[in-house]
Every structure is written in structure tokens, then in C-alpha cells.
Amino acid sequence: MNKSMIRYILSWILTLEGIFMLLPWATGLFYHEDSAWYFLLLSVCSICVGLILTRFKPKRTVFYMREGCIATALSWIMISLVGCLPFVLSGEIPSFTDALFETVSGFTTTGATILNDVEALSHCMLFWRSFTHWLGGMGVLVFLLAVIRMSGGSNMNLMRAETTGPSVAKLVPKLMHSARIVYLIYIGLTVLMLVFLLAGQMPFFDAVTTALGTAGTGGFGIRSDSIAGYSPYLQWVVTVFMLLFGVNFNAYYLILFKKWRQLFHMEEVRYYFIVVLAATALITANIYNTAVSFEQNLREAAFQVASIITTTGFGTVDFNLWPETSRLILVLLMFCGACAGSTGGGMKVSRFIILIKTMIREFGSYLFPKSVKKIKMDGKTVEDEVIRGVNVYLIAFVVVFVASMFCLSLENVDLVTNFTSVAATINNIGPGLNLVGPMENYSFYSNFSKYVLMFDMIAGRLELFPLLILIYPPTWKGIFKKTKE
Amino acid sequence: MNKSMIRYILSWILTLEGIFMLLPWATGLFYHEDSAWYFLLLSVCSICVGLILTRFKPKRTVFYMREGCIATALSWIMISLVGCLPFVLSGEIPSFTDALFETVSGFTTTGATILNDVEALSHCMLFWRSFTHWLGGMGVLVFLLAVIRMSGGSNMNLMRAETTGPSVAKLVPKLMHSARIVYLIYIGLTVLMLVFLLAGQMPFFDAVTTALGTAGTGGFGIRSDSIAGYSPYLQWVVTVFMLLFGVNFNAYYLILFKKWRQLFHMEEVRYYFIVVLAATALITANIYNTAVSFEQNLREAAFQVASIITTTGFGTVDFNLWPETSRLILVLLMFCGACAGSTGGGMKVSRFIILIKTMIREFGSYLFPKSVKKIKMDGKTVEDEVIRGVNVYLIAFVVVFVASMFCLSLENVDLVTNFTSVAATINNIGPGLNLVGPMENYSFYSNFSKYVLMFDMIAGRLELFPLLILIYPPTWKGIFKKTKE
Numbered sequence: 001m002n003k004s005m006i007r008y009i010l011s012w013i014l015t016l017e018g019i020f021m022l023l024p025w026a027t028g029l030f031y032h033e034d035s036a037w038y039f040l041l042l043s044v045c046s047i048c049v050g051l052i053l054t055r056f057k058p059k060r061t062v063f064y065m066r067e068g069c070i071a072t073a074l075s076w077i078m079i080s081l082v083g084c085l086p087f088v089l090s091g092e093i094p095s096f097t098d099a100l101f102e103t104v105s106g107f108t109t110t111g112a113t114i115l116n117d118v119e120a121l122s123h124c125m126l127f128w129r130s131f132t133h134w135l136g137g138m139g140v141l142v143f144l145l146a147v148i149r150m151s152g153g154s155n156m157n158l159m160r161a162e163t164t165g166p167s168v169a170k171l172v173p174k175l176m177h178s179a180r181i182v183y184l185i186y187i188g189l190t191v192l193m194l195v196f197l198l199a200g201q202m203p204f205f206d207a208v209t210t211a212l213g214t215a216g217t218g219g220f221g222i223r224s225d226s227i228a229g230y231s232p233y234l235q236w237v238v239t240v241f242m243l244l245f246g247v248n249f250n251a252y253y254l255i256l257f258k259k260w261r262q263l264f265h266m267e268e269v270r271y272y273f274i275v276v277l278a279a280t281a282l283i284t285a286n287i288y289n290t291a292v293s294f295e296q297n298l299r300e301a302a303f304q305v306a307s308i309i310t311t312t313g314f315g316t317v318d319f320n321l322w323p324e325t326s327r328l329i330l331v332l333l334m335f336c337g338a339c340a341g342s343t344g345g346g347m348k349v350s351r352f353i354i355l356i357k358t359m360i361r362e363f364g365s366y367l368f369p370k371s372v373k374k375i376k377m378d379g380k381t382v383e384d385e386v387i388r389g390v391n392v393y394l395i396a397f398v399v400v401f402v403a404s405m406f407c408l409s410l411e412n413v414d415l416v417t418n419f420t421s422v423a424a425t426i427n428n429i430g431p432g433l434n435l436v437g438p439m440e441n442y443s444f445y446s447n448f449s450k451y452v453l454m455f456d457m458i459a460g461r462l463e464l465f466p467l468l469i470l471i472y473p474p475t476w477k478g479i480f481k482k483t484k485e
Numbered sequence: 486m487n488k489s490m491i492r493y494i495l496s497w498i499l500t501l502e503g504i505f506m507l508l509p510w511a512t513g514l515f516y517h518e519d520s521a522w523y524f525l526l527l528s529v530c531s532i533c534v535g536l537i538l539t540r541f542k543p544k545r546t547v548f549y550m551r552e553g554c555i556a557t558a559l560s561w562i563m564i565s566l567v568g569c570l571p572f573v574l575s576g577e578i579p580s581f582t583d584a585l586f587e588t589v590s591g592f593t594t595t596g597a598t599i600l601n602d603v604e605a606l607s608h609c610m611l612f613w614r615s616f617t618h619w620l621g622g623m624g625v626l627v628f629l630l631a632v633i634r635m636s637g638g639s640n641m642n643l644m645r646a647e648t649t650g651p652s653v654a655k656l657v658p659k660l661m662h663s664a665r666i667v668y669l670i671y672i673g674l675t676v677l678m679l680v681f682l683l684a685g686q687m688p689f690f691d692a693v694t695t696a697l698g699t700a701g702t703g704g705f706g707i708r709s710d711s712i713a714g715y716s717p718y719l720q721w722v723v724t725v726f727m728l729l730f731g732v733n734f735n736a737y738y739l740i741l742f743k744k745w746r747q748l749f750h751m752e753e754v755r756y757y758f759i760v761v762l763a764a765t766a767l768i769t770a771n772i773y774n775t776a777v778s779f780e781q782n783l784r785e786a787a788f789q790v791a792s793i794i795t796t797t798g799f800g801t802v803d804f805n806l807w808p809e810t811s812r813l814i815l816v817l818l819m820f821c822g823a824c825a826g827s828t829g830g831g832m833k834v835s836r837f838i839i840l841i842k843t844m845i846r847e848f849g850s851y852l853f854p855k856s857v858k859k860i861k862m863d864g865k866t867v868e869d870e871v872i873r874g875v876n877v878y879l880i881a882f883v884v885v886f887v888a889s890m891f892c893l894s895l896e897n898v899d900l901v902t903n904f905t906s907v908a909a910t911i912n913n914i915g916p917g918l919n920l921v922g923p924m925e926n927y928s929f930y931s932n933f934s935k936y937v938l939m940f941d942m943i944a945g946r947l948e949l950f951p952l953l954i955l956i957y958p959p960t961w962k963g964i965f966k967k968t969k970e
């Protein structure tokens with residue numbers, strides 16, 4: 001294994017995190033908050049340590065999928081460990097486990113909180129929480145690839161390990177340019193949303209944190225009632241932008257370069273919007289008698305559907321109180337997730353499309369045993385490797401899910417709470433049902449359970465394999481042997 | 486499609502069912518019950534209609550997987566429709582839907598009941614209920630193949646559609662002999678169990694119905710408290726035999742012919758017993774403080790584990806009241822199911838072995854990209870077609886499960902009840918949790934939901950594909966066209 005390459009990447013990521021921490025420091029300075037200085041302290045430390053370590057360039061830059069997975073998994077663990085320190089040092093979240101939970105929840109864009117009173121946090125901490133969403137949404141390694149010219153041609157393995165979806169393709173031949181285009185679109189959309197929020201007279205700080213949390217499909221609110229307290233206009237803006245950030249970013253690239261033909265071939269985006277519309281219509285009908293007006297009814301349904309399918313996790317209403325059909329639809333949407341190549345979590349619409357097509361192909365082989373059909377998507381043949389990957393993803397998902405459920409069951413909390421806790425963390429959503437409903441939080445769980453849920457959040461964000469490879473014993477076989485491999 | 490061949494098979498199945506109905510008639514005669522005469526009436530009708538239709542032999546006996554699936558699915562629907570008539574005609578279960586539910590539940594060896602007071606049924610009806618378990622357990626088409634010399638060499642497709650497990654192999658080269666051996670082992674084990682039950686002074690009628698219900702891994706009891714009222718010795722006998730009927734019947738064939746080497750290579754049987762032991766140990770520890778003695782504690786845990794993993798569904802205790810960890814273990818066992826080639830339902834241990842091995846192979850491909858390993862089971866390579874089948878089974882299972890959950894959610898019953906209702910029917914178990922717990926029944930569901938659950942029972946028993954092919958629209962494309970295909 002190329003250990004020095006992994007070390008090199010980790011040191012760059014640490015440096016970047018140090019630089020990012022200057023932003024909450026500036027926020028704190030603006031609001032005259034003492035906590036801000038912890039950010040400066042950590043920032044300076046991270047940058048120094050990081051930059052020193054990047055000086056030792058690796059001799060070999062060869063880099064396989066194994067190294068890609070491990071570098072990615074360790075990066076995410078490291079940024080969470082460093083990122084939680086401001087909360088602990090400032091005493092605003094005194095427990096280390098709680099602070100780590102909040103930070104993991106931030107970076108993985110889950111948005112599950114252990115805070116009973118979020119409004120008690122200082123501005124710089126609130127900003128950092130929301131900013132972690134934004135960074136985690138598109139990925140810190142993708143950011144690294146966009147700004148640092150990495151030598152060696154196998155960096156695609158890094159991109160692949162962090163970007164979501166069953167198969168990752170570069171937009172343009174050069175990886176660095178691809179990563180830059182994605183980040184530019186990301187920044188552009190975030191700024192656009194900010195403008196729309198400010199136009200609706202949302203206070204500036206609220207608008208910034210809401211835009212960051214929506215862009216990363218994270219879901220940390222800065223108010224205890226999440227988005228419920230804002231005007232209907234603002235709720236609609238958030239709804240629309242949640243949906244937009246759940247779209248495959250390739251679509252925006254195609255729009256920018258006016259490749260309409262390819263755009264209309266994107267099956268995933270089409271099915272994504274069909275699911276959203278269908279779910280919204282069903283829930284609107286199902287909760288018809290609970291709302292005051294049709295507009296409110298539709299707004300509540302659309303907001304919650306957008307929030308869950310994009311795995312953002314903002315809330316405007318306590319859907320825990322909705323009838324069973326609506327609750328079930330939301331649970332199903334939790335697993336569905338948004339599009340591949342978006343900032344959203346979940347299993348991704350494209351995986352479901354591939355799974356359903358695989359099933360239909362099998363039916364076909366029963367009816368016409370001699371015909372072997374290839375599975376197509378967006379007009380192109382899906383490679384067998386991708387299909388196998390999607391199938392294994394489903395298996396791994398079930399395994400991690402069941403193992404987590406088992407660990408949580410030791411708490412003796414009801415099945416629905418535990419089930420939706422795991423579903424809401426592994427799919428990076430945030431709120432679940434019952435005790436972890438939208439008006440509740442995760443603080444009642446034991447530390448052990450919190451670590452299980454943190455594992456699920458990172459596993460879910462990285463789409464299982466990087467973290468599973470990290471803990472798979474054969475990965476570490478002979479790791480301390482000096483090999484020239 | 487070879488319609489006349491399907492018609493031919495259906496008429497033989499109808500004839501057989503008519504013959505089988507003579508047994509409950511005899512039972513009723515013995516107990517001087519008037520209801521018995523309905524069995525004679527239906528028996529005579531079925532035999533006449535069936536025999537007349539079998540006179541028209543099909544010209545072509547060519548028979549593909551499609552015909553196998555449709556013949557099997559239609560056979561199961563037909564035997565359920567005919568089998569429920571005695572309940573309706575005699576007025577002992579006046580509602581047609583309820584009677585059909587009970588019969589489908591019987592043939593599919595589910596054991597879910599809609600009866601509030603099972604002890605009110607007459608002996609002949611109770612016998613018929615338990616006898617449907619026995620018939621459905623090993624399969625009526627397999628019985629047909631064992632007794633009728635079918636012309637044409639593609640009857641393997643019938644066997645494949647009805648027998649459980651990811652791949653079906655003949656024990657001996659001739660299919661008819663294979664089917665006979667399986668049924669002889671089945672009858673032998675049932676009689677052996679009967680002897681053990683009678684040795685424990687169980688009343689004769691109770692012993693017969695319990696043996697039939699255990700053999701088919703069905704679970705209909707003839708008492709409202711299921712097996713709880715019998716002595717500890719009898720409970721242990723039932724526990725052991727439930728486990729034995731959950732073993733792949735190939736194992737008994739290997740034992741009979743003293744092929745020890747092959748026997749010890751059967752991974753599935755080994756893992757099956759490991760899961761049983763582990764689950765029993767965990768639950769025994771988890772419910773430690775609820776029982777009076779260690780023996781009772783162990784007995785309750787072992788009985789419930791055996792009952793759920795073999796998908797029998799007998800009960801000696803209300804596990805609904807157990808702590809969450811135990812409840813979760815039971816829910817997981819519901820999905821696990823017994824061995825392939827047994828009378829048990831569920832997803833089958835061998836499928837899980839293949840799925841886990843597929844996942845581990847994928848990890849391997851991350852670590853050593855150049856090595857492509859074959860998946861092995863019982864020392865033999867598993868064919869790609871089987872692996873694909875298992876993957877598609879998992880997808881189809883999730884699809885049917887989610888669709889059923891959605892239909893049930895219209896009832897506005899709690900999530901756990903609906904979830905375990907679907908789980909308990911699609912896996913052919915019987916009792917679930919909460920409102921469908923072991924001391925409850927399915928009578929509160931609407932007729933619509935009952936039909937959904939019946940669909941799940943048959944889909945689960947036939948391992949999804951036959952029923953899905955039956956309702957898949959392209960199957961019926963051009964069905965009314967006269968083709969010479």
C-alpha cells in the first residue's frame with residue numbers, strides 16, 4: 001500500500017481545513033464573540049502541521065482503488081476529529097462525543113443534532129456547523145482536486161471514492177477541470193439561493209447559514225423550529241433549491257454548455273422529478289384535512305418531500321403526526337435519496353433505476369430464454385461492473401443497516417425510533433420518526449449508540465465502500481511490512 | 486405459450502386435491518360431523534372435472550420456464566380457491582375472503598389466521614387446515630411429479646418453480662425418482678414425529694395435526710394458545726422437529742445413502758445451525774429475568790427461534806412482550822428463513838451465504854484489482870446465473886415488500902404492525918409483532934389488505950418469480966393469438 005501518498009493527501013486536507021476555519025473566525029470577530037479565537041488557534045495549528053507534512057512529497061504516486069478508499073475514509077474521520085474541537089474547547093458543546101456527533105453530522109450533511117437548544121450557540125459556531133454542510137456536500141477531496149495539482153494519473157480513484165452514485169464520469173477530460181467546474185456551479189447556485197433568500201427579507205446571517213445548509217443538503221437549522229418560522233415565500237425558495245441541489249450536477253453542466261439533447265436523455269433526473277411530484281401529490285391528498293388552506297397543504301407536503309428525498313432534513317411541520325401513509329412515503333423517500341452526482345445522500349435514484357431494470361431483464365429472460373438484453377440508461381449500455389457494484393451496494397447497505405439496528409436495539413427504545421435513526425443517519429437525512437422525529441433530537445442515545453450512528457453517517461456519505469474497506473481486516477494484512485509494491 | 490400443457494397440469498392438480506379431500510371427509514365421519522359431507526361433495530366434483538380434463542392430452546409437451554411459472558402460480562391459486570370452499574359451504578368461516586385467507590395461509594405454510602376462536606371449528610376442518618400445511622410444505626406439483634409419469638423432458642421447470650432455494654438440483658438423474666425420494670423422506674420424518682408426540686401422551690388428534698403443521702413448517706395450531714398448553718417434553722419435541730424440517734432435504738438423502746463426505750460439505754446446513762444456536766443463546770441471555778427457571782428460559786428461546794427461523798409460527802410465549810433486542814433478533818430471523826430445499830420459507834440461508842460472499846468478493850476486487858475470484862459453495866463454484874438470480878430475488882423481494890407496505894399503510898395501523906404483517910406473510914411465518922403478535926390474529930384487516938397479504942403469502946411460498954411472471958403484462962402479450970410457437 002502506498003502509505004506516503006495517503007499521508008500526503010491527509011496533510012493537504014488538514015491544511016485546507018485550517019484555511020476554512022478562518023471563515024468562522026471572521027464571523028466571530030464580526031459579532032465580537034470570544035469563541036472565535038479557538039478557530040484561529042486551530043486554524044494556525046492545522047495549517048502549520050499540514051504544510052510541514054506536505055513538504056515530504058511521496059516518491060511513488062501510484063494509487064489504486066484501495067488507497068483511494070483509505071485516504072478518503074481517513075480524511076473524513078480526520079476532518080471530523082479536528083472540526084469538533086472548537087465546540088469542545090469553547091465549552092459550547094462540552095461533551096467530546098456530542099461535539100464529534102454534531103461535526104460528523106455536519107460534514108456528512110446529515111443534519112442530525114444532539115442540541116436541545118440550538119439558539120444558545122454563538123454565531124461563529126452556528127456558521128461553522130452550516131459551513132461543514134457546504135464543504136461535505138460536494139466533498140473535501142473534490143475540493144482538493146480542484147485547487148491542488150496532484151501528480152500521478154490515478155487521482156480518479158479519490159474522486160470515485162467521494163463522489164456519489166453508481167458510476168463516476170469526468171465532465172471534461174482533465175480531472176482538475178472537472179472538479180473546478182463542479183465547484184463553480186456549486187458556488188454559483190449557492191449565491192443564487194442567497195440572493196433569493198435576501199430578496200424575501202430573511203436576515204443576512206440566517207440567509208447565509210440556510211443557503212449553506214441547503215446547498216450541502218445538510219439540514220442544520222439555526223432556529224429550534226428549523227424553517228417553520230419563516231414566511232411562505234422563503235419556504236418555497238428553500239423547497240425549490242433543495243430540489244435543485246438534489247439534481248445531478250452534470251445536468252447543470254449540460255445546461256451551461258447548451259447540450260440540450262444529452263440533457264433530455266438524463267433518465268435519472270426525469271424519474272427524480274416524477275417521484276417528487278407523485279409523493280407530493282399523494283401526501284397533499286393524504287393530509288388534506290390537517291391544513292388550513294390548499295396552499296399551506298401543498299407547501300407542507302412539497303417542503304417535506306423535497307427535504308427528505310434530497311436528504312436535507314429541514315422541517316416546517318412535525319410529520320411525525322401525519323397519517324401512516326404519509327409517514328411511510330417519507331420513510332421510503334429516505335432510502336430513495338436524490339440523484340447521483342448531487343450533494344444529496346440516500347441510495348440514489350439511478351441505483352433504483354438500475355435495480356428495477358435488472359429485475360425486468362430477468363423477467364424477460366424467463367419469457368424469452370434465448371434473448372440476452374443489455375441494460376441501458378441515458379441511451380447508453382450500463383457496464384456489467386456497474387450493475388454488479390449496485391447489487392453489492394444493496395447487500396452492503398442491508399448488512400450495515402442490520403448491524404446498526406442490532407447495536408441500537410440494546411437501548412430498549414422502540415423499533416420505529418431505532419429503524420428510522422439508522423435510516424436517517426445512513427442516508428444522511430437527519431430527522432426520523434417517533435423519538436427522533438423532526439421536533440426531537442438524538443441526545444437521549446448512549447455514547448455507544450452515538451458512535452454507531454456516526455459510523456453510519458460517514459458510511460452513508462461515502463457510499464459504504466471506503467469505510468468498509470477501512471475496517472475490513474485483510475486490507476491491513478502485512479501493512480507494517482516494508483514492501484516495494 | 487403452451488396453453489394446453491398448462492391446462493393439463495391444472496387438471497391433474499385438481500384431481501389430486503379432490504383425492505386429498507377424502508381424508509378430512511374420513512376424519513369428519515369418524516367424529517360424526519355433518520360438515521364432512523362438503524368434503525365428499527367437493528372431492529367428487531374435483532375428481533370428475535379434473536379427470537375429464539386430463540383426457541385431452543396436449544399434443545406438444547415442450548415446456549419452458551415461462552409455462553413452468555404460470556402453471557405453478559395458477560395451480561396454487563386454484564387449490565386455494567377450491568380448498569376454501571368447505572369452510573364457506575359449511576358456514577364455519579362464513580366470509581369467502583376470510584376462508585380464502587385461511588386456506589392460502591394453510592397451503593403456503595404461513596399459518597396466519599383470521600380466526601378469533603380456533604377451538605370452535607369442527608375436527609374435519611381443523612384436520613384440513615393442518616393437512617394443507619403438509620401438502621403445501623413440500624409442494625403439490627412435486628407430489629404430482631412423484632406420482633404421475635409426465636411425458637416431455639422439461640418438467641424440471643415445474644420442480645424449479647415450486648421448490649425453494651437459489652438453485653434446484655435433482656438428487657438422482659430421474660426427476661420422478663427425485664420427487665419420490667423427497668416425499669418418502671418427508672412422510673418418514675412426519676411419522677417419526679408423530680411417534681415422539683404420542684410417546685409424550687399428546688392426544689391422537691392433536692398429535693396428527695401438530696405433526697402435519699410442523700412438517701410443513703406451517704404453524705396452524707388447534708388450540709388458541711398454540712403449543713403453550715402442552716408439556717415441556719412435547720415443546721422440546723416440536724422444537725427439534727421444526728428445526729429438522731428446516732434442514733435441506735438433500736442432507737437426509739445423503740444420510741440415508743451414507744454420503745458423509747458430501748454431508749459435511751453442506752455449508753448451508755452448518756450456518757443454519759450456527760444461526761439457531763447464536764440466536765437462542767442471545768435471546769436466552771436477553772430474557773434472563775423473565776423466566777422462572779433456566780430450563781424454561783432456554784426452552785422458550787429455543788422454541789421461538791426454531792419456530793421463526795423455520796417460518797413455522799407456533800408459539801409458546803408472547804414474544805411481543807420481550808425486550809427490543811430479542812424482538813429485533815426474531816424480526817431478522819423472519820427474513821433469514823430456513824435452508825433451501827426444506828419446507829421452510831423466508832429468503833433462505835443459502836441466499837444469504839451467496840450474498841455475503843458476493844460482498845466479500847467485491848472487497849477483494851478493491852484490494853487486488855487484478856484477481857477475479859469465483860464464489861464457491863459446498864466446495865463447488867456457484868454459477869454466475871445463480872448469483873444473478875439471488876441478486877434479482879433480493880431486488881424483487883424489496884419491491885414486493887415496499888408495494889405491500891404501501892397498500893397496508895392505507896389502514897392507518899402502526900408501522901411495526903404493517904411491517905411485520907408483510908414480513909410474516911411474505912416469509913410464510915404467521916405471527917408478527919404488535920397487533921399481529923403471537924396472541925393476536927389478522928381478522929382486523931380490511932378485505933383489500935387481506936388480498937394483499939394473500940398475494941404476499943403465495944409470492945413468498947413460490948419465491949416471487951412465478952407470481953410476478955403471472956402478473957407481468959408482457960407475459961400475456963399475444964396470448965389470444967393462435968401460434969404454433
